[in-house]
Amino acid sequence: MGQISIQVAAGRSMPVRGDFLPPELMHLLGTAGRVIDQHVNHLGNCRACGSRWPCQRALLAEFTLGAL
């Protein structure tokens, strides 16, 4: 019995890897990609939102892509 619960715990901690991504994740990837395309460094400021580079949106999108 103890052994079974250990196996279940190990299975839960396994990272999900594969070709299939849930639609929410695909949407997130697409959004992050668009943000990175639009929010680019332009003379020290963001071209899309005008904030000082790097702007929060670009940082967030980069973080999102890096986390996946």
Ligand SMILES: [Zn+2]
């Ligand atoms: Zn921006």
